[in-house]
Amino acid sequence: MLTRGTLIYISQRLVLIVFTVLAVSSAVFLGIHRLPGDALFNEHLHGIEYQNVLHHYGLDQPLFTQYTNFLTGMFLHGDLGESFVNRGVKIAPLVLREATVSAEVGLFALIFTIGIGMLLGVVAAVRQNTWVDYVLSTTSVIGYSMPNFVIATFLLLFFAVWLDNTTNGSFYFQIGWSGTYGSIGEIWLPAFALGFPYASIVARLTRASMLEVIRQDYIRTARAKGLRETVIMVRHALRNALIPVVTILGPLVIGIITGGVVIENIFGIPGLGKEFATSILNRDYNIVIGVFTMYAGLIGIANLGVDLLYVVIDPRIRY
Amino acid sequence: MGCATRSTRARVAREKSLPTPILQVRDLRTQFATDGGTVTAVDGVSFDLYPGESLGIVGESGSGKSMTALSILRLVPDPGRIVGGQVLFHDQDLLQLTGEEIREIRGRDIAMIFQDPQSSLNPVLRTGFQVDEAMLAHGKSKGEARARTVELLKKVRIPAAESRYKDFPHQLSGGMRQRAMIAMGLSNAPSILIADEPTTALDVTVQAQILELLADLNRELGTAIVMITHNMGVVAGLCERVLVMYAGEIVEQGPVEQIFENPQHPYTWSLLKSIPRVDALRHERLRSIEGLAPDLLHPPLGCRFHPRCPFRIEKCFHDHPHLEHVAAGQQAACWVTMERARKEMGADQLIDIRPGAASGVHPGELL
């Protein structure tokens, strides 16, 4: 599968990702540094003290010098600077650690979204125009009409509050991050809240694409060969129905990343999203730049992954 | 009812000298529920297929020939339904089998190949594997299937079969894809192979090769072939017997040579007129059939061909003809038949083939 052409394609894309990261971080850097007022103002420093702090961050230099320092720091030393609020805290290791947490929750959400979404989509397609189909189609509109924080709210109400109250505290799900994996309150609930709206979209898309595929001649051929219906659906239909579903994986990854900003706050997950919301409210602009840079890289890599997935699923595509 | 008497009569008229049929289709009816009403795509079709023979089913598109073939294996697409009749395979009615039982018949005893090899092969699976699958579904092991696939690909004359095994369908040419389809169809050594317009999507030289291949396989393996086509030339090249379908019904059937020499139904006659023949007189024009294929939502009363028939008589407008014995092994559903048309209406010299032109019968119709 990994031909020379594919390798060349991957390396080209990696170069492109580097440029995207550069462009995004530059845009955010320059946009933000035009602004008056940042976290430092909250400290009400004056005179020499203030000058010292400015010097500490290199903010006393001309904008162009600041920019080149930022770029050389980022590309040569992997250094994204220091937090304005928590002096001495280096941003690069911070956002890297947070990115792994976010990626972990996001991956669960992605698995959930695709798994549930495709399953329901296939069921709706196979049972087209029955009550199952109508119920699923209507629920899917409800699904993507619910903001993820509303879903999170109802999950909390049920799993934490209601269960706690009805069992007198003997059984409920602990919400909050402990770093131990697989706890339901810790990963599955946030993943569900993150993924549910997108699962609805995946279900709709899978249904439409399955309906398209099961009318194809090769499905008839498969039946004429005497294959079992489950084999036809999974090996012949679903494989082809996947191709259009892969197209929305890109937007889906972006959606899960942005959704994390809210969901990580609600579930107390120390990820990139929570950091982003906090730092933007605190006007800790160095972190905002760092998080955006991280996001640009993550999205670029995710999109590359999606494009490579095409090759795996559809043998007609070669790079 | 009416249909029952017709099939009984058809059976009585059938030739008795042949061996036991391997497949007996009796009064098959397939309908499609559409927005505008019910379309009867296959309307009381009955025929026999004998072991090792090659039978052609010809007709225009929409004549119900493909639907007849798909109905035999119960592969009619939605919203189609088989609403009546029997399909007896070794005295077992395929229409009464459970889903699992018919699945076992498909591909093992009766195989089917389709018109467009481009769309009939799954684009995301390797060609060889798709041939394997037909055998895996019927109890062969992976190793056995694979070995036999390579052998089959060689048999259908695909060059470099071992390496082609691994190719995806889009990497093969149209002719090779159809050969692979045929290999797939033959993989379980079925007693019947139904070929639905297998050469239509291919270019002319490849068409000839595929037909030759099918003829060889029919001869060597003794597989009975049902050839669905709109092309009389294909029938002439491959088949021993032919059924002519029009508007969901069989209008004529019999041995190929006999029907080519002496067609009795005006529709068959015009189909044969429409193919160029090397032995044709120089002045004889190449003619297509006048008029449009019938609207199956509202099929014409009487004989369904009467709106297009140059030889129609009054009776054709209200009485539905049934298959009648017209010559040895030959039946036609026509009130006039070409024999009479030749004698009384000068069919052989006919130049104007518009509806009613030869008989002069145009009751209440605008020309």
Added chain:
Amino acid sequence: MAATAAAVVVGRPVAPEQASLWSDAWRRLRRNRLALAGAIYLTFLIIVALVALVYTPYPMAGVAVAKPYSGPSAAHLFGADALGRDVLSRVMVGAQISLTVGIGTQLIVLAIGVPIGLVAGYFGGWIDSIVSFAVNVFYGVPDLLVALLLVVLLGHPGLDKIIIAISVTRWMDMTRLVRGQTLALREREFIEAARAAGAKPLKILFGHIFPNALGPVIVQATFGVPAAILFEAFLSFLGLGVPPPQPSWGSMAADGLAAIRIAPHIVVAPSIALSLTLMAFNFLGDGLRDALDPRSRR
């Protein structure tokens, strides 16, 4: 003969199917129960929002009109929040905010997307290349995060800033749609005829192409409204929305979440109002799409 029938030239450059299309669409829409329910709910919501301009049961910022955290009662149907404010009154005012953001954003998106899409689609060439490039760049960035950043960059919070920030991140859908429609319509006979008759490009774009692309544009705008409302709710939820004490469903939900154990009604009321509104718009949008484009059956 068929040949003569095909050779008849249409006199006036008008798409012949227009008139019946709208009445057909209306008939189809009325048959769609979910879409109808959505439309009825939205009418109700608009009335509520208008009433809230002049009347709310209690002042929306009135502190301690009830016991803090008190649950629903006859006097306070949706209960009271942490500061003893009447939740129903605040949900009513929240409807104003949501509808203003939703509709205001779509107006800006229409004002940006339609002309750019028309011009890019009609003239093609380098204009189209630039527009397509910009659209793709904006699709590549996480829209919500950019909106968040913009709200901050634009300075003081306020409804106008929010509308601008959302519009900037949501203009591409409409642009892309109008561009695509224009590309398809550009080659149609009645446009050719108008061009041959000497119509100016501006007249062709807004007089002939735009009216024929109106159906999909209406559908897109209907789907755009809930998207914008959702954005506003997100921003407010994160504390970057309208400044307090102005209530927004998003900020009310965020406030209520803190008290979810003792007073779940505070978070539930705005959450349900928000979900119902988004659902109503989506059902209406689905209905409109099915009604205006009978070919694209779900």
